[in-house]
Amino acid sequence: MTNDWVDWFPIVFFPFKIIVLGTAAFFAIKWHHDQDKAQKQKEAIAQQTAAEHGAKASD
Secondary structure: OOOHHHHHHHHEEEEEEEEHHHHHHHHHHHHHHHHHHHHHHHHHHHHHHHHHHHHHHHO
16 A cells, blocks of 8 residues: 555646646747737738828829
8 A cells, every 4th residue: 555546646647737737828828929919910011001002092
């Protein structure tokens, strides 16, 4: 009864849990950062297009 699996469970489970949650947090942050970057690029393109159409209309 000295080498029961219950004795090893916290030693294996907690580092595994930290790795899994850390990886998930990294990809969640990365996904949100990429979404924000894509949104800013889309707004910049829309703004540039609007400026070009405004310049053509004034000609």
